[in-house]
Amino acid sequence: SLDNQKSWIKEYMRAYTNAKLHNTYTPEIEKCLMDRNANSLKFNTWYQDFKTTKTELLNRKDIEVFYWIDGLGIPYIQYLLAQKQGIYLNEIIISKSLLPTITSINKTQLEALTSNLVKIGDIDELAHRKRQYPQYLLEDIDVITNAINKIVSDYAGKKIAIVSDHGLTALSQFKDGMNLSGIKQHHGGRYAERTSGNAVSDANYFILDDKKTICALNHKSLGSKISIGSSAHGGCTPEEVLVPIFIISLSKNFSAELQNILMNPITMSLFKMK
Numbered sequence: 001s002l003d004n005q006k007s008w009i010k011e012y013m014r015a016y017t018n019a020k021l022h023n024t025y026t027p028e029i030e031k032c033l034m035d036r037n038a039n040s041l042k043f044n045t046w047y048q049d050f051k052t053t054k055t056e057l058l059n060r061k062d063i064e065v066f067y068w069i070d071g072l073g074i075p076y077i078q079y080l081l082a083q084k085q086g087i088y089l090n091e092i093i094i095s096k097s098l099l100p101t102i103t104s105i106n107k108t109q110l111e112a113l114t115s116n117l118v119k120i121g122d123i124d125e126l127a128h129r130k131r132q133y134p135q136y137l138l139e140d141i142d143v144i145t146n147a148i149n150k151i152v153s154d155y156a157g158k159k160i161a162i163v164s165d166h167g168l169t170a171l172s173q174f175k176d177g178m179n180l181s182g183i184k185q186h187h188g189g190r191y192a193e194r195t196s197g198n199a200v201s202d203a204n205y206f207i208l209d210d211k212k213t214i215c216a217l218n219h220k221s222l223g224s225k226i227s228i229g230s231s232a233h234g235g236c237t238p239e240e241v242l243v244p245i246f247i248i249s250l251s252k253n254f255s256a257e258l259q260n261i262l263m264n265p266i267t268m269s270l271f272k273m274k
Contacts, residue, residue: 002094006049008036009094009238016171016239023133025174025219033237037217039203043236050096053163053245054109063247064158066117067151068110069144070103071124072164073239076141077246080148087152088252090159093245097166099208100191100215100234101241106165113163121147127168127231128188136170136229159249167239169219170231177225178204183214185223190234191215192222206236 002009015028037043057063081089097106103124110117121143131139151160172190183192191213198211205214205222216222216235226232233240 006046006094008032008046009242012036012238020170021137025171029171033218036238037236040201040206040217043206043217047096047236047241050094050242052098052109053095053243054112056093056095056245057113057161057163060161062159063114063161064116065155065160066110066114067147067160067162068107068117068119069121069123069147069162069164070119071122071127071166071168071233072144072162072243073123073167076144077148077162077244080145081246081248084148084152087155087248087250089246089248090251090253091245091247093247094242095245096241097243099206099236099241100186100213101166101236102187102191102234103165110163110165120150123168124166124233127170127233130227130229132229136231155248157250159247162244162246162248164243166233167241167243168231168233169235169237169239171237171239172216172219172221172226172232172235173228173230175219175221175225177221177223179224180222183222185221187234188226188230188232189216189221189223190226190232190240 012032015026015032019026019029036046078089078092081087098109099105123140123143126136126139126143151162172188177189180192182195182197184195185192194212194214199207199214201207204218204220205216207214214222219237221232
């Protein structure tokens with residue numbers, strides 16, 4: 001669903017997935033991020049290209065149930081849904097989270113969509129723990145798999161949307177913290193508040209409208225270093241900001257191109273690694 005202006009996201013997410021699977025910080029991901037998040041202006045240029053989940057779905061009267069998976073990323077659900085018989089992935093939409101990319105800020109966007117919002121699965125809760133590699137990958141996959149299996153079993157033919165409030169980054173654990181003075185850090189320093197005065201411009205963070213809240217533009221957190229084995233959110237990296245919307249139903253109305261992508265041997269082999 002990405003137009004040419006947003007097509008860089010595919011390359012970035014491919015680089016991010018590769019870095020996460022190999023549990024290392026790669027030159028490719030650093031180059032991609034420095035290109036898109038080199039400063040506030042560059043970040044805001046692509047950030048404004050995306051709509052929020054609320055904006056994307058508020059007037060969708062065809063969706064009967066909304067399932068919320070906290071801290072959901074993009075690729076794996078595509079693979080899972082492609083394996084299910086009798087249901088179809090009709091649409092994949094990429095939307096953005098509000099800043100800072102945390103649940104308390106973004107859950108109200110989801111709650112405004114419907115009174116029938118079902119929270120299922122919680123990758124966010126697991127992500128803040130200190131976990132060993134590669135066990136944390138397998139645990140996350142299990143949470144998502146169990147959530148999708150339950151959604152499909154409870155679904156009873158309804159047209160549903162699977163949404164999320166924010167994403168996560170597993171790569172801040174590989175970067176030192178900036179240990180900025182005069183701030184109160186939150187979420188491992190992925191965002192922070194000035195304890196006095198207004199924030200001054202800096203290429204490492206984005207300043208919100210209140211002039212006090214700052215969100216990390218790169219994988220270096222603003223306060224202390226994030227622990228090895230932990231993921232985090234609150235900042236401005238694409239994997240923290242961008243969230244998927246998956247719409248599924250009993251009707252097969254997605255394109256042949258999308259089906260080919262989902263069933264591509266490379267895509268499928270990646271997730272059979274488990």
